Amino acid sequence: MTTRHLIGLLLGTEDDWPTAFTEILGRLGPVPGPGGSQHAFDTERITIEPFSLRDRPRYQLVIDRLAYWYYHPREWLKKVSLMDGVYLLNSPFTFQSMEKHAAYCAMMRLGLKVPETVLVPYKNPLDNSRYAYTAARYNKSFDLDAIAEKIGYPIFMKPYDGGAWRGVSRINTPAELHAAYDASGEMLMHLQKAIDYDVFARSLSIGAETMVMRFQPDQPMHSRYAVDHSFLSPQVGTEVVTIGRLVNAFFRWEFNSCETLVSGDQVYPIDYANACPDVALTSLHYYFPWAMKALVKWCVFALVTGRRARLDLETDRFFTVADEPGLSYDDKLAVYGDLADAYFDTARYYDFWSGLQPRLDEVVLDWIAGPDFDQLLVRTVRSVYPEHEQDQFIAHLRGLMELWVREETARLCTNP
C-alpha cells in the first residue's frame, strides 16, 4: 500500500526553488517507511481563496514563503495548524518572535555573546490619537549621546525587526548618531555595539541540517555567498552550527538563516530571525543543490515518520541549562546541542536517510548536470536581471554549478 502525501507550497514571486523541489521529489519517487509501508509525494502551489474555518485542507505539510507579509494565507496557516495538525515550515505562531529583538533576548538569556544592544523609543510621533497624551505623560527624556558613549563607538543602528538592510547604518561619531536617529522616523531602532570581525558566517538551517557559508555582506547579491570549504576552524564551525540549531530548536524554526560575526575564536550572533529565508538559485548558486536536498529530506522525513508539529515552546528546558550554576559557556553549548538534537530527532533523521541518500545524491546530480536544470537556470536569470546583464549572469551561474557538478561527481566516486 502506498500512502500519498501532498505538500503545499505557499509562494510569492519565486519560481526557481519550487520547480527544483518538485522536480527532485518526482525523480526520487516513492520512499519506504516503517513496517514495509511505501510513501509517495506530490506538491501543489497553494492558491489564495475564501475558506471556511471548518474546511479540511488537502495538505499534510506546507512550506511557507509568503505569510510573513500576506495575512490572509497567514490566517489560513494558523487554522490548518491548530485545527488540522498540518505540519508547517514555519509556524506563524512563532512569527511573533521573528523579529531580531526576540531572538536577541532569547540568546542573551541563554548566555550567548550577542553584542551590547539598546532599544530606543521611536523618533517621530506615532500615528495614533492617544500618542501625544501618552508620550507627554510617560515618555522619559533620555540622553542619546550617553547611551552611545556607554555602548562605545562604532555602533550599528538598525530596526528591531529589520530585514534587507532597511534602515541599517554604521555610526562612528555623535553627529552621525543624531543624523541616523533623526532619519529613523517611525522605525523602532536598536543601537548595537559594532563587532570588528574577521569573517561573517551565514548559516542556512533546514530541519536537522545546517550549512555554514562564508558571507560577504558588502558584495552584490549574486556574490554574497562565497564558495569556501574551510574558512572556519573546526571548533568555531561547530559553535556556529550549534548556536543556529539551538535558536531554531528554541523557537521551533525549521527553515531559517542565521548570521554570525567571528572575531578570532569568538562567535557573536547578530541576526538569527530570518524564518522565511532566501533560497534563491541566484543567491545560493553552488549551495542550491544542498538546500534543495535538505528541504526534500526534511519534508519526506517529517511526513513518513509522522512527525508532529509542536505549538508550545517549552522554554524552561533551555532556561534550566542557562541557569545551571557552574556550567561554563562551552558546557552549556554542549547541552544545548543535545537539546537541539532531541528536538530535530537528528539520529533518527540520519538513520532514516542513510539507505536512501545514494539514490537522492544520484537523482540530484543527474538533474543538475542535465538540460532541464540549465533551462531553469536561464529562465531564472532572465526573470531576475535586466536584459543587458543576462548573458553575463548566465555564464557566471553556469560556472558555479559546473564547479558543484565536478566536486559532487568526485565526492560520489570516493564515497559511493
Ligand SMILES: Nc1ncnc2c1ncn2[C@@H]1O[C@H](COP(=O)(O)OP(=O)(O)OP(=O)(O)O)[C@@H](O)[C@H]1O
Ligand atoms: N553588531 C554589528 N557589528 C558589525 N556589523 C554589523 C552589526 N550589526 C549589523 N552589522 C552589519 O550590518 C548588516 C545588516 O545588519 P542586519 O543583518 O542586522 O540587518 P538586516 O536588515 O537583517 O540585513 P540582512 O537582510 O542582510 O540580513 C550585517 O550584515 C552586518 O554586515
Ligand SMILES: [Mg+2]
Ligand atoms: Mg541580517
